[in-house]
Amino acid sequence: MTSAASQPQPTPAAPTTDAWGIDASWLDALDEVHTVAPATIERLRAVIGTPPEDLAERTPIVARPGDPLEVDEAEVTCEDGSTRQVDGELPEDFPLGYHSLRTPDGRERRLIVSPGRCWLPEGWRAWGWAVQLYATRGRDSWGIGDLGDLRTVRELAQTQGAGFVLVNPLHAVAPTEGQEDSPYLPATRRFRNPVYLRIADVPGAEGVDVEDEAGRALNDGALIDRDAVWALKRRVLQRVFDSRHADDGAEKPFRDWWWHEGQPLMDWATWCALADAHGPDWHGWPAELQDPRGEAVAAFAAAHDREIAFHAWLQWLLDVQLRAAAEGVTVIQDLPIGVAGGGADAWAWQDVLAQGVSVGAPPDAFNSLGQDWGSPPLVPWRLQAADYEPFVQSIRATMAGAGGLRVDHVMGLFRLWWVPSDGTAAEGAYVRYPHEDLLDIVALESHRAQAIVVGEDLGTVEDGVREAMAEHGILSYKLLWFEDDAPAQWPAEAMAAVTTHDLPTVPGLWTGSDLAEQREHGLGTDEDLERGRSSLLAHLGKVAKKSTPDQAVRAAYRRLAGAPCTLISATLDDALGEERRPNMPGAGERPNWCLPLPVPTEELAGHPGVQAVAALLADGLQPKKTQAKRKPSKSGNPG
Structure with missing residues (x-):
């Protein structure tokens, strides 16, 4: 007779989602059901607001060639300016892209046609290095790893037969004092951080005093001091800019690039100039400057055109240097889950972002209090009403010039845990997103950029998420620390790794120094911490x-x-014997995101640990496959 304990248990009921997209309950990692407090639901409903009655008739139609359409007769103006008639379905040969659809009664909607699957060469496999770029500094760096160091790592990867380099988010923060250390809380997901510029590679640097001795001296610090690094780099970059643009003669490649980037770059550069004048949080600016389309901002831009040009020029330099650094190898860039609430994207898209809430995670086995990550979420219906443009621009910009994308917390394309500003992380609720549309947009941008996409699906993952990822060609993420099965049993459609920036390095785990550091910061009882270490060691x-x-x-x-x-990743931290992990969540006094690697980039190739790990992974991929090749794409060109 079968015991009650071994009999099949009923599957927990799926959470009920209301008209605002809010789940009334949620399941934890143990499949225990938790009910959301009615007060939380009412608060989130007020934040989300009520969409217009005709929203369904105005939101973009996202489809694939051959799909039936929700409209019968319509005329489509394609991206290339041509027009086509559609009637009930899209022809199989319909071009991919972002088009404009007009129905006979005059209504216009965006039509997004996606291939449905991300770009990935059939049969291709590769191993590569995972790099915290800021930590990977060399003798020519100025206190922080830069795009010159990325070039060095890329060249090392090529000589070792690696096919990719995975880097932390390179997105920009405010250009002011008090630089944000975390790469996962940027001011924008559309532009990059000029702190990563290699000054010696800037056109015109040879004609000014670049203070190279002072820059190299910043490498002597035990920690990465972003304020000191940016203060010096900005001073020198301003000097170069002034020498190159002494009159009205901005260099033509920069002018052409700026024109192509259009309004998004103008918004970013204007926000930077405003942040210089009024501080890094737009909520504290004079009221008339809080409207990015207001007359006051236009007047400010007209009066500060040179300052705005400087910040735009920095982005051009970053585009040029990143493309040079990534040449010949796929560089997979990380997309954070959100942006800082006072930053440029939040200013430009304030009507699309929720006010009074932030993104986080509910309580789980790793954090009994839950987490609040500090980023305001996009309101789903407002994102639709904005033609998905904030999402499109963020995905496109992060893929640009490198060939790969890792989506941090990919479950956020399906639902996000919203935390009211006046409550704790445990008092939040899940809000649903139109994930099918978002996944199809990722696939379209991946196809155009010929960029591989990885989804970071660690932690509590609800049913259906990994299946949807597989359907769209998004690679899963498998960690040695987390998987019960041996790596040989892992799926092919994944990136494999031992650890991440938030988890112990192998040396730190093995020696017990990571455990000691967790104890030092009070991150658990001795019993819990010892149990956690033993669990990881068993893997x-x-x-x-x-x-x-x-x-x-x-x-x-x-x-x-x-x-x-498909992808196998190794961290330089492990290969170099680094015992400290880059980030220890919850350790407030710890210098997270500020720890340099112990070996300069010039010495990586000769390091025995780097050589040993490279040899192991290269042997594991035998017989070698042909490396994936991407078609070159011009900056800013989505095609």
């Missing part, structure tokens, strides 16, 4: 207790090399 397999940290690293990557996954 290393059979490693002799007297093994050195280097031997433990090799054991971990020898196991990882057996994974059949």
Whole structure:
């Protein structure tokens, strides 16, 4: 007789979602149901607001060639200016892209035609290095890893037979004092951080005093001091800009690029100039400057055209240097889940973002209090009413010039945990998003940029998410620390790794120094922390207790090399024997995101740990496959 405990248990009921997209309940990692407080639901309904009655008739139609349409007869003006008639369905040969559809009664809607699957060469596999770029500084760096260092790592990867480099988010923060350390809380997801510029590679730098000695001296610091680095770089960059643009003669390649980038770049550069004048949070600016389309902002822009041009010029330099650094190897860039509430994207799209709430995570096994990440979420219906443009621009800009995208917390395309500003993270609720549309947009942008897409699907993942990712050609993310199955049993449609920036390095776990640091910051009871360490150590397999940290690293990557996954990733932190993880969530006094690697980039190629890990992963991918090649794309050109 079968015992009650072993009998099939009923599947928990799916949460009820109301007209605002709010789930009335949620399931934790143990499939326990939690009910959202009515007061929270009412608060979030007020934040979301009521969409216009005709929203369904105005939102974009997202479809694939051959799909039936929700309109019968319509004329479509395609991106190339041609017109086509559609009647009930899209022809199989309909061009991909962003088009304008007009019905016989005069209504216009955006028509987004997607291939439905992200770009990925059939049969291609590769291994690569995961790099915290700011930490990867060399002798020519100025206190922080830069795009010159990325070029060095890329060249190393090429010589070792690697096919990609995975980097932290490179998105920009405010250009003011008090630089944000976390790469996951940028001011924008559309533009990059000029702190990563290699000054020696800037056109015109040879003609001014670049203060190279002072810059290199910043490498002597035990930690990365972004304020000191940016203060010096900005001063020198301003000097170069002034020398190159002494009169009205801005260099033509920059002028042409700026014209092509259009209004988004103008908004960013204007926000930077306003932040210089009034501070990095637009909520504290004079009221008349809080409207990006208001007369006061237009007047400010006219009076500060040179300052605005400077910030636009920095973005041009970043575009040029990133493309040079990534040449020949796929660079997978990380897309954060959101932006700072006082930043440029929040200013430009304030009518689309929710006010009075932020994104986070409910309580789970790793954090009993839940998490508040500080970013305001996009309101789903307002995002639709904006033709999905904020999302489109963020995806496109992050893919640009490199060939790969890693979507942080990919579950956020399906639902996000909203935390009211006057409550705790545990007092939030999930809000649903039009994930099918968003996934199809990712696939379209991936197809155009020929960019591989990885979704970071770690933690509590609801049913259907990974299936939808697989349908759209988005690779899953598998960690040695988290998976119960041996790497050899992992799926091919994934990126495999040992650890991430938020989790212990192999050396830190093996020596116990990571455990000691967690104790120091009060991140759990001794019993809980010891149990957590033992659990992670078990994933290393059979490693002799007297093994050195280097031997433990090799054991971990020898196991990882057996994974059949499309991408296999190794961190430079592990290869170099670094015991400190880049970020320890919850450790408020710890210098997160400020820890440099112990070896300069020029010495990476000769480091025995780097050589050993590279050899293990290269052997694991035998027989070697042809490296994926991307078609070159011009900056800003989505086609």
